[in-house]
Amino acid sequence: MSVQGLHHVAYRCHDAKETTDFYTKYLDLDFNMALAENHVPSTGEWSPHIHIFFQMGDGSYVAFFELPESDAMRLDQNTPEWVQHLALNVDDMEILERYKKRLVDGGVEVVGPTDHTICQSIYFFDPNGHRVELAVDTATPDLMKTLEG
Helix, strand or coil: CCCCCEEEEEEEEHHHHHHHHHHHHHHCEEEEEEEEEEECCCCCCEEEEEEEEEECCCCCCCEEEEECCCCCCCCCCCCCCCEEEEECCCCCCCHHHHHHHHHHHHCCCCEEEEECCCCCEEEEEEECEEEEEEEEEEHHHHHHHHHHH
16 A cells, blocks of 8 residues: 555645635635534644635635734745745646736736646745645656656
């Protein structure tokens, strides 16, 4: 047996509604569910939270926690902001460009497309300060053989 894939990745958010609006409006992710709990299920510690889930096309999820009673959210100050990011696949360049236009039209600053040889990507920040990448795989089988070998 081996790991089969991603179930979900979770990040913190400032505001669950604002985050829901962003990911459904700009990235077409399907809002799947929200859980509101006062205790952390895995540890039992007191920490009121809202846990929201968005389903992606492959069945996996991206999730966020709003922690209203915790200290203000901070990103890692010792890591450049370009390092930690959520990279999501899209099918082709036409879709990538469509998302870029939607984001820019909505006032979101977008970098790219950037050619990484194996993919083309755009980059932007969500309302929580998390960097998001949308990527189109562009590597040919021959290129991948060259890179692997």
